[in-house]
Amino acid sequence: MIGDLLVQLLAQGTQMFMVLLIAPLAVGVTRRVKARLTRRRGAPLLQGYRDLAKLLRKESVLAESASWLFRCAPYLIFALTWVAAALVPSFASGLMFNWAADVVALVALLGAARALLALAGMDVGTSFGGIGSSREMMIATLAEPAMMLIVLTLAIAAGTTRLAGVADFFIAEPLAVRVSLALSLAALVIVALAENARIPVDNPVTHLELTMVHEAMILEYSGRHLALVEAASMLKLTLYLSLLICLFAPFGMAPAAAGPVGWAIGLAAWTAKLLAGAALLGVWEVSTAKMRVFRLPDFVGIAFVFAFIAILLAYLSRGAAV
Amino acid sequence: MRFAYEISHLLAGVMLVTSFALLYQQRIASVLMAFAAQSITLSLAVAWAAWSEHRPDLFITAAIAFTLKGVVIPVALHRTVTRLGVHREVEKVVGVGMALIVGLALSGLSQALVVKLAKAMPGLAREELALAMAIVLLGFLMMIVRRNAVTQIVGFMSMENGLILAATGARGMPLVVEVSVAFSVLIALFVFAVFVFRIRERFDTIDIEALDRMRGDRQ
Numbered sequence: 259m260i261g262d263l264l265v266q267l268l269a270q271g272t273q274m275f276m277v278l279l280i281a282p283l284a285v286g287v288t289r290r291v292k293a294r295l296t297r298r299r300g301a302p303l304l305q306g307y308r309d310l311a312k313l314l315r316k317e318s319v320l321a322e323s324a325s326w327l328f329r330c331a332p333y334l335i336f337a338l339t340w341v342a343a344a345l346v347p348s349f350a351s352g353l354m355f356n357w358a359a360d361v362v363a364l365v366a367l368l369g370a371a372r373a374l375l376a377l378a379g380m381d382v383g384t385s386f387g388g389i390g391s392s393r394e395m396m397i398a399t400l401a402e403p404a405m406m407l408i409v410l411t412l413a414i415a416a417g418t419t420r421l422a423g424v425a426d427f428f429i430a431e432p433l434a435v436r437v438s439l440a441l442s443l444a445a446l447v448i449v450a451l452a453e454n455a456r457i458p459v460d461n462p463v464t465h466l467e468l469t470m471v472h473e474a475m476i477l478e479y480s481g482r483h484l485a486l487v488e489a490a491s492m493l494k495l496t497l498y499l500s501l502l503i504c505l506f507a508p509f510g511m512a513p514a515a516a517g518p519v520g521w522a523i524g525l526a527a528w529t530a531k532l533l534a535g536a537a538l539l540g541v542w543e544v545s546t547a548k549m550r551v552f553r554l555p556d557f558v559g560i561a562f563v564f565a566f567i568a569i570l571l572a573y574l575s576r577g578a579a580v
Numbered sequence: 581m582r583f584a585y586e587i588s589h590l591l592a593g594v595m596l597v598t599s600f601a602l603l604y605q606q607r608i609a610s611v612l613m614a615f616a617a618q619s620i621t622l623s624l625a626v627a628w629a630a631w632s633e634h635r636p637d638l639f640i641t642a643a644i645a646f647t648l649k650g651v652v653i654p655v656a657l658h659r660t661v662t663r664l665g666v667h668r669e670v671e672k673v674v675g676v677g678m679a680l681i682v683g684l685a686l687s688g689l690s691q692a693l694v695v696k697l698a699k700a701m702p703g704l705a706r707e708e709l710a711l712a713m714a715i716v717l718l719g720f721l722m723m724i725v726r727r728n729a730v731t732q733i734v735g736f737m738s739m740e741n742g743l744i745l746a747a748t749g750a751r752g753m754p755l756v757v758e759v760s761v762a763f764s765v766l767i768a769l770f771v772f773a774v775f776v777f778r779i780r781e782r783f784d785t786i787d788i789e790a791l792d793r794m795r796g797d798r799q
Contacts, residue, residue, distance in 0.1 A: 436586065436590075437589055437590040437593030437594065438593070440590075441593070441597070555677055556604065556676045556677055556680075559676075559677050559680055560604065560680075562680075563600055563680050563683070563684060564597070566684050566687075566688075567593070567596055567597065567600070567684075567687065570687060570688065570691055571589070571593050571596075573691070574691065574707045574710055574711075
């Protein structure tokens, strides 16, 4: 009994540290693919870890006008994002804390992290931080309702908002053509692009543009604070990739009753899918251009429209099937 | 049966998405592409209904939809646009975001109406009716929010797509009606095209706001 509990705890711990370990690698893969497609050699795959290690060793410089909030925010943002990322079922659906992996809770955790980041961006009082925060909030006001609608669509299909339950449902359900699911997938991809400040919403490699969003908010951070914020944004990317995998491609994931062997298979499948997703993101980023800021509400609005149509269709087909 | 239902649901859903794409697109060429996509999806949906429900006459409808509205009309409109040399951006009455929100409200409305009114209908037909009604209403909306004459034609045609989808689901429209509707749409296209050229000749633009300006004596 105790041994069983220990194994369960170990599995949950593995998931927690796996997301943290793999996050810089996923970003590295995306950057590498982008570099290769534009005929550059690109940084080594492990550059993300090196960057974080370097930043952690460096001194943290604070602006004179920075308040306690500015100093606390990185730790809180990192913690909130890490908890959220660790909650998404990655390699097994029957882990110990899976009852807590509710999509609504996930959205709330990410929303709290975003609010802190926006506040920290405005805290020092530079104009760039303010611009970044206001844009981030503009995007968030459109992305978050879309996210909630996606959640509700899945909840209608699977009968639960628990991620593990949804994943179990899609593993068990024979492959069916479902337009509402396809639409929510498209909507979730758009939301993920917007939330992670990727092209076409924001350009993750620029520090010099007036149109930057995420980078503008964290412009004042340095040293270990910057390391934590960067790690949080890497974790967020892993979280969204993991979420997409968990909801729309859960094959290979160990079912609730599986033992360590199932977990090992699930872990391998999850890692492969995650890195493939990161590579796809790189291909996508190379093939599109960044949008004008004033077009962003339209683009993120598309996610909302898709999610709305999806829920409409899900509701309709449910009414028809009865 | 379940599978057949899923496929027709999928195709009707794709048509609704292309309706929103029509509202979202800002360039005339993209609008025409979206319209062609919608018409081709319509022909697929009709063909699927013909095949799965063993109603061979629907194949003719599908063929008409594909050749006329999937290929001929978009190409003709595209040529018209190139010959007119109009600017590529579409003039709008309200912004894209507003149009999309109104579109969402209209889809919700059609859904609520069909659920209320057509309780007795079988599930699949009811669902197709709801989607078709949404497409018709979105076509209306497109004609209202776009001021460009070419996009108004597209809105009209998209409305007709919705009607055909509804007729397919309701298993009612006889072939004669079908053919005559198809030809009247084609004739409407010619009439529209002539009008577009006349408007352009007179006002050097196909922005229909110019027609308002012509009523000069209004204070």
